[in-house]
Amino acid sequence: MNLKRLVAICFISICLNLNCQNKPESKLSSNMAESMEEGRIIYNDFCISCHMANGEGAGKVFPPLANADYLRDNQIESIKAIKFGMSGEITVNGKIYNSVMSPLGLSDQEVADVMNYINNSWGNSKDHFYTKAEVSKIKP
Numbered sequence: 001m002n003l004k005r006l007v008a009i010c011f012i013s014i015c016l017n018l019n020c021q022n023k024p025e026s027k028l029s030s031n032m033a034e035s036m037e038e039g040r041i042i043y044n045d046f047c048i049s050c051h052m053a054n055g056e057g058a059g060k061v062f063p064p065l066a067n068a069d070y071l072r073d074n075q076i077e078s079i080k081a082i083k084f085g086m087s088g089e090i091t092v093n094g095k096i097y098n099s100v101m102s103p104l105g106l107s108d109q110e111v112a113d114v115m116n117y118i119n120n121s122w123g124n125s126k127d128h129f130y131t132k133a134e135v136s137k138i139k140p
Contacts, residue, residue: 039117
């Protein structure tokens with residue numbers, strides 16, 4: 001990520017935090033399309049280097065998100081991985097992965113947006129719309 005983009009993201013995040021504190025939840029990523037677009041941007045900044053642009057992961061090291069049974073069947077654990085990081089064995093599409101995913105430092109809104117994006121990309125199809133409020137209730 002280049003410095004100009006990082007500064008822009010920080011500025012936008014600060015503005016959103018300052019200007020949206022008293023706004024109803026529905027004003028932040030109020031629809032799936034908006035949330036997915038935000039999630040795509042976040043994915044491209046934080047996730048793409050391990051899970052690749054096509055969501056297919058990196059060999060035996062980083063699991064796929066595309067058509068991934070783990071993502072489909074373990075939504076809360078997937079949110080926890082994005083929010084808090086994870087380590088240890090998981091099985092994705094019949095293959096065992098045992099690597100570390102560090103916490104990404106994303107806000108609950110950003111986690112919701114990334115989940116909405118990956119849940120509806122690369123052959124994944126999930127009707128559930130995650131919100132900041134819902135993600136904030138998920139603990140390690």
